[in-house]
Amino acid sequence: MNKRILTVFLLVAVRAFAAADSQWFLQESTLTYHVSHPLHQTEGVSHAAKGKGVCHAGQCEFLIAVPVKSFDSGDSNRDLHMLQVTRGAEFPLVTVRTRLPESDAAAPSINADLEIQFAGQTAQYKQVPLKLEKQGDVVHMTGTIPATLSDFKIEPPSLLTMPVKNEIPVHVDMTWRQQ
Amino acid sequence: MPKNWPCRQVGVFLWSFAVFALAQVAPPLIAQTTTGVVRGTVSDESGKAVSNASVTATNMDTGQKQTTNTGAEGMYKLELPAGNYRLTFEAVGFKTFEISSATVIGTVPEVLDGKLERGEPVTGKPAPTQQENLPNAPSSSTTAPSLSDLGLSPEQTQGNTREQALLDKRTHMLKIHQRMGLITTGPLIATVIASMGAGGKSTSTVSRDLHVALGSLTGDLYGITAYYAIRAPRIPGTKKRGPIKFHEAMAWIHGPGMILTPILGAIAFDQKSNGEKVHGIASAHGPVAIVTAGAFGAALLSVSVKF
Numbered sequence: 001m002n003k004r005i006l007t008v009f010l011l012v013a014v015r016a017f018a019a020a021d022s023q024w025f026l027q028e029s030t031l032t033y034h035v036s037h038p039l040h041q042t043e044g045v046s047h048a049a050k051g052k053g054v055c056h057a058g059q060c061e062f063l064i065a066v067p068v069k070s071f072d073s074g075d076s077n078r079d080l081h082m083l084q085v086t087r088g089a090e091f092p093l094v095t096v097r098t099r100l101p102e103s104d105a106a107a108p109s110i111n112a113d114l115e116i117q118f119a120g121q122t123a124q125y126k127q128v129p130l131k132l133e134k135q136g137d138v139v140h141m142t143g144t145i146p147a148t149l150s151d152f153k154i155e156p157p158s159l160l161t162m163p164v165k166n167e168i169p170v171h172v173d174m175t176w177r178q179q
Numbered sequence: 180m181p182k183n184w185p186c187r188q189v190g191v192f193l194w195s196f197a198v199f200a201l202a203q204v205a206p207p208l209i210a211q212t213t214t215g216v217v218r219g220t221v222s223d224e225s226g227k228a229v230s231n232a233s234v235t236a237t238n239m240d241t242g243q244k245q246t247t248n249t250g251a252e253g254m255y256k257l258e259l260p261a262g263n264y265r266l267t268f269e270a271v272g273f274k275t276f277e278i279s280s281a282t283v284i285g286t287v288p289e290v291l292d293g294k295l296e297r298g299e300p301v302t303g304k305p306a307p308t309q310q311e312n313l314p315n316a317p318s319s320s321t322t323a324p325s326l327s328d329l330g331l332s333p334e335q336t337q338g339n340t341r342e343q344a345l346l347d348k349r350t351h352m353l354k355i356h357q358r359m360g361l362i363t364t365g366p367l368i369a370t371v372i373a374s375m376g377a378g379g380k381s382t383s384t385v386s387r388d389l390h391v392a393l394g395s396l397t398g399d400l401y402g403i404t405a406y407y408a409i410r411a412p413r414i415p416g417t418k419k420r421g422p423i424k425f426h427e428a429m430a431w432i433h434g435p436g437m438i439l440t441p442i443l444g445a446i447a448f449d450q451k452s453n454g455e456k457v458h459g460i461a462s463a464h465g466p467v468a469i470v471t472a473g474a475f476g477a478a479l480l481s482v483s484v485k486f
Contacts, residue, residue, distance in 0.1 A: 039484055050329040061323035067335045075421030077482070080414055081353075084346035090218075090338040091250035095326070120247050120255060122231065153247070160361060160483055 022102070024060065026051030027138070028175040031066055033147075036165040042078065044071035053176065055102045064096040064174075068118075085157045086119045094118045105139055105178070107132060114145065123151040130172070137178040145170040215283035218256040218340055221249045221268055221293040228253025229295055232270035239263040239280070251326060254338045259283045268293035288344070342414070349411045356407035360479060363400040370394045371472055378447070378457065378465060387448060394441060401437050401475075405430075422481045429478035436471025443467055 029049040035042045048070035053062040068088030073079055083089060095117045104110045111127040130143035148166045149156050156163040221232045234255045235246045240262055249255045266278040273295035281291055326336060370393040376386035408430075419427070443464035447457045457464070 050331060052324040052328050054324050063324040063326070063329065065326060065329050065331060067331075073421075075423055076417055076419045077421070077423035077426075080346065080417060081350060084343075084350040087256065087343060089342035089346055090254055090256055090340055092335060092338055093251055093326070093331070095251070097323075117231070117248075117250070120250050122248055160357070 022055045023179050024051075024053030024055070024062070024139075024176045025179060026064060026174060027177045029064075029066075030171075030173040031071075032171040032173075033071065033168050034171070035168055037159055038162050039159065042073050044073040044079070044082065046070040046072070049174070051174070051176070058102050060100050060102050060104075062096075062098045062100065065093045067092055068094060081157055085154055086152070088119075091118070091120045105132070106134055116145070116147070119152040119154055121152040123147070139176045139178070141172065141174045141176065143172050145172060214258055215261050216256060216258055216288040217264070217266070217281065217283055217291055218254070218288055219290050219292040221253045221255065221270070221295060223273070223295050223297065229270050229273065229293075232268055232273070232293070232295065234293065235267045235269070236264045236281075237267070239265060250338055251336055252338045254340060256340070256343070266291055266293070268295060270295055272297060274298035345412050345414060349414065352407045352411040356404055356411065359400060359404040359407060363397060363404050364475075364479065366393050366397040366400060367472055367475060370397050371468070374465070374468070378451075384452075387451060391444070391448065394444060398437060398441055405434065405437075425481045426478050429474045429481065432474035433471050433478065436467055436474065440464065440468045440471050 026049060029047060029051070031046045031049055033044045035044070046066050049064055049066040051062065051064035053060045055061075068083060068086055069079075069092065071079065071082065073082070097115045098112045100110065100112060109129060109131050111129055114125045114128055116123050116125065125145055125147070128143060128145055130141055133140040147168050147170050149164075149168055150166055156166060158164070217236060221229045221234065223229055228249070228251075230249055230251050230253055232249045232253070232255075233246055234249065234257065235244055236257050236259055237244050238260075245257055245259060247255050247257055261283050264281050264283055266281055268276040268278075274297070276293050276295050278291055278293075281289060283289055370390060373386065373390040373393050377390035443461055446459075446461035447464045450457050450461055
C-alpha cells in the first residue's frame with residue numbers, strides 16, 4: 001500500500017516538476033542600431049532575429065540570434081560597408097545570451113546581464129534596463145543596449161575621412177510568447 | 180623668360196598638387212603591404228568546429244599580443260603587422276594547441292587551422308563567458324537553447340571567408356575612390372574658376388594655358404577616381420538601394436561629360452588660338468563642362484549628406 005502511494009506521489013511530483021518547465025519563443029522583433037557621423041545620423045533595422053528561452057527550476061536561459069546581413073539602413077552601399085567592418089561575412093550572426101528568473105516576466109522592468117557575440121568578439125553588458133509589458137502569454141520587451149564599436153574591436157568606418165562615433169546604441173523591441 | 184614664367188608657376192603648382200594627391204592615396208596602399216592577415220578554422224579531433232575558442236597571436240620580436248575568438252563556425256581572423264608570430268588556441272574543455280612559428284607577410288593571407296584535443300580545461304585566461312561572475316549571466320547549463328534550436332538556415336550561420344575577402348577588397352578600393360573623388364574636387368573647382376578668364380573676349384593665352392593645365396589635371400585625377408569605383412568587386416546577391424543609386428546614375432552624366440568636355444575644349448582652344456571666335460560644336464564646351472561639374476558635385480553630395 002505504502003509502495004503504491006509512493007509511486008503515485010512520485011508520478012505526480014515528476015509531472016509537477018515537468019510542468020514547471022516552459023519555453024519562450026521570439027514572435028516579433030525590431031532591432032535598430034544607431035550610428036552618428038558629423039554629417040548625418042544613420043539607423044539600421046532588422047526584423048530577422050530569432051530567439052528562444054528555456055525555463056527550468058525558476059531560471060530561464062535565453063538565446064537570440066540575428067544575421068548581420070539582415071540590417072537595412074536604406075542604402076546598400078552603407079550596408080555592405082558595415083558588413084565589411086563588422087566582418088559580417090565571416091561571423092554572420094550576432095548572438096545575445098542572458099539568464100533571467102522566470103518571475104521577471106511579470107515585472108514592469110528588469111535589468112539583464114547580456115553576453116553578446118559579434119564580429120568574432122564577445123562582450124558583456126551588465127544590468128541593461130529593459131521594460132516589460134505582459135499580456136497573457138505574451139511579453140513585449142523594449143530597451144537599449146549601450147554597445148560600442150570598440151567593445152567588438154571594430155574600426156570605426158569613416159566617410160569623407162571623418163570616422164563615425166564609437167557609440168552604436170542598439171534599440172531592442174521584442175515580443176515573446178510563452179508556450 | 181617672362182612668357183614662360185606663368186607656365187613654370189603652373190607646372191610647380193600641378194606638381195605640388197600631384198604630390199599632395201599621392202600623399203593622400205599612399206597611406207592605405209602602404210598599410211596594405213605592412214599588415215597581413217592570419218585566418219583559419221578551429222576544430223576538435225572529429226573535425227567539428229569549435230566556437231568561442233580564443234586565438235592569441237604573440238609577436239616573437241616585440242612580445243605584443245592580439246587575441247580574437249572564433250565564431251559559430253569555428254573561424255577566426257587576425258590582422259597583424261608583418262612579422263613572426265606564435266599562435267595559441269584555447270577553449271574550455273580542450274587542451275591548449277600552439278603553432279610555435281608563423282610568418283605574416285603583408286600581401287598573402289596566412290591560413291592557420293587549429294586542431295584541439297579534448298582534455299583539461301585551460302587554466303589561464305578564463306573563457307569570455309566565465310570572465311565575470313555576473314548575478315544573472317548566462318550559464319552553460321544543458322537547458323540553455325542553442326543556435327540549432329532557432330531554425331536558422333546554414334547560409335545564415337556559416338561564415339564565408341571568401342566573401343569577407345571580397346568585401347575587404349571592395350572597401351579598400353572604394354576608400355581610395357572616395358579619397359580621390361574629394362581630391363579631384365579641388366582642381367575641378369579651380370578649372371571652372373580659371374575658365375572665366377579663358378573664354379569669351381579674352382585674348383590672354385596665360386589664362387587659357389592655366390585652364391587647360393587644370394582641366395588636364397582634373398581629367399587625370401577623375402580617371403583614377405573612376406578606375407577604383409569600376410574595378411571594386413561586386414558582391415553577388417546585393418540589390419542596390421538608396422542614395423548609391425543616384426550616385427551611380429550621376430556617373431552616367433559626369434562620365435561621358437569628362438570625355439566630351441576636353442574634346443570640345445581642344446577644338447575651342449584651337450579656334451581661339453587661330454584668332455577665331457569659338458563657334459560650332461566647340462561652343463558647347465562651356466555648357467557641357469557645367470553639367471559635368473554639376474553632376475560630379477551632386478554625386479559627391481548624394482553619398483555625403485543625408486537630404
